[in-house]
Amino acid sequence: MASLDPRIHTSFAHLKQLQGKAKSIRFLGRQQAKSILSGRHASRIRGRGLSFEELRDYRAGDDIRTIDWRVTARTGKPHIRVYTEEKDKAAILIVDQRLSMFFGSVHNMKSVTASEIASLIAYSLFAQGDRIGGVLFNDHTVANFKPSKQPASLEYFIKQISAFNCLLHADQINKNPAMHLNQPLKAANRLVSHDQLIFVISDFSEVDDQTHQYLAQMARHNTVILCLITDSLTQTLPKNVSINVSDGISQMQLNTHNKKVHRELISTFTKRVEQIKGWQSESNLTVIPFCASEDTFEQLKAALGT
Numbered sequence: 001m002a003s004l005d006p007r008i009h010t011s012f013a014h015l016k017q018l019q020g021k022a023k024s025i026r027f028l029g030r031q032q033a034k035s036i037l038s039g040r041h042a043s044r045i046r047g048r049g050l051s052f053e054e055l056r057d058y059r060a061g062d063d064i065r066t067i068d069w070r071v072t073a074r075t076g077k078p079h080i081r082v083y084t085e086e087k088d089k090a091a092i093l094i095v096d097q098r099l100s101m102f103f104g105s106v107h108n109m110k111s112v113t114a115s116e117i118a119s120l121i122a123y124s125l126f127a128q129g130d131r132i133g134g135v136l137f138n139d140h141t142v143a144n145f146k147p148s149k150q151p152a153s154l155e156y157f158i159k160q161i162s163a164f165n166c167l168l169h170a171d172q173i174n175k176n177p178a179m180h181l182n183q184p185l186k187a188a189n190r191l192v193s194h195d196q197l198i199f200v201i202s203d204f205s206e207v208d209d210q211t212h213q214y215l216a217q218m219a220r221h222n223t224v225i226l227c228l229i230t231d232s233l234t235q236t237l238p239k240n241v242s243i244n245v246s247d248g249i250s251q252m253q254l255n256t257h258n259k260k261v262h263r264e265l266i267s268t269f270t271k272r273v274e275q276i277k278g279w280q281s282e283s284n285l286t287v288i289p290f291c292a293s294e295d296t297f298e299q300l301k302a303a304l305g306t
Contacts, residue, residue, distance in 0.1 A: 006112070007104065007108050009165055009168070010112050010115045012159045012162040015116070015119040015162055018120050021120065022121075023123075024301070055068060057077060058080050066080040090131045091122070091133070091147070092196055093132070094185070095137070097114065097136060097164040097168065099138075099178065101229070102170070105293060106293035107295070110229045110230075111165055114201045118199070119161065121199055122134075122154060126151075131147035131149045132147060133145045135187050142183055143164075145157050185215070192218055194222065195221065195222065204228060207272075219285050223286070225287075226285055232291055
């Protein structure tokens with residue numbers, strides 16, 4: 001089998017190599033001041049809590065604040081409630097591999113950047129002792145993965161990210177309209193409970209008010225981080241190029257030397273980005289912008305202040 005161009009398609013071997021780099025990435029309850037997660041509007045990552053373990057007799061030196069007064073009154077002997085720190089939490093990674101992600105002008109396809117982000121985060125959190133699960137989706141399939149602490153489960157998840165990524169091709173034709181982001185979000189809601197870390201890694205094409213509602217619902221009891229992937233071409237679109245665009249069914253050419261076409265394209269890209277960023281303050285979400293034209297690892301490190 002011919003080797004893959006890692007800028008266009010990502011192999012499992014390439015994603016596996018990111019495991020070493022992931023060790024320097026930390027998602028903590030209290031982020032560094034320069035981390036994007038410590039910003040005024042950013043939702044703080046919920047720290048690990050305490051879970052009840054047992055009731056036992058009071059012993060000299062025990063903290064009197066742990067005394068269970070109801071049990072003490074009922075038994076006539078002082079009892080305390082023993083708690084242990086949560087050993088693990090669950091992280092859900094929602095990874096977009098739709099045809100809209102198969103675009104890149106300089107460094108990576110957006111789909112490759114999404115795969116790298118997901119792998120770096122998964123390896124980092126797994127090393128912290130967290131359970132990793134997720135939802136992978138393209139334009140016709142949604143695959144669910146329950147959170148797990150098993151190394152084999154993590155490896156399978158990473159392999160599936162690569163498999164979904166390698167299905168993308170420039171001549172791909174969709175018989176149906178592009179999958180709406182609401183479908184994988186609805187699937188993710190069946191995996192989500194409370195106090196989890198949820199990442200949505202996407203270019204956020206095909207969104208509406210219902211999308212915002214799904215995300216806001218998740219954010220009520222969880223830390224939700226939106227990894228918004230763009231490309232430098234959409235930020236500084238030249239005025240003298242012809243661009244072939246497709247929705248997977250039909251294709252057309254857009255000439256940006258036409259001032260109206262150029263203005264409307266820039267407006268479309270800008271409005272979507274501003275819409276997603278606007279959700280940050282409205283629904284206690286965190287938005288981390290990524291550009292497929294730059295190194296993924298360095299961007300994630302910079303965002304976390306590590």
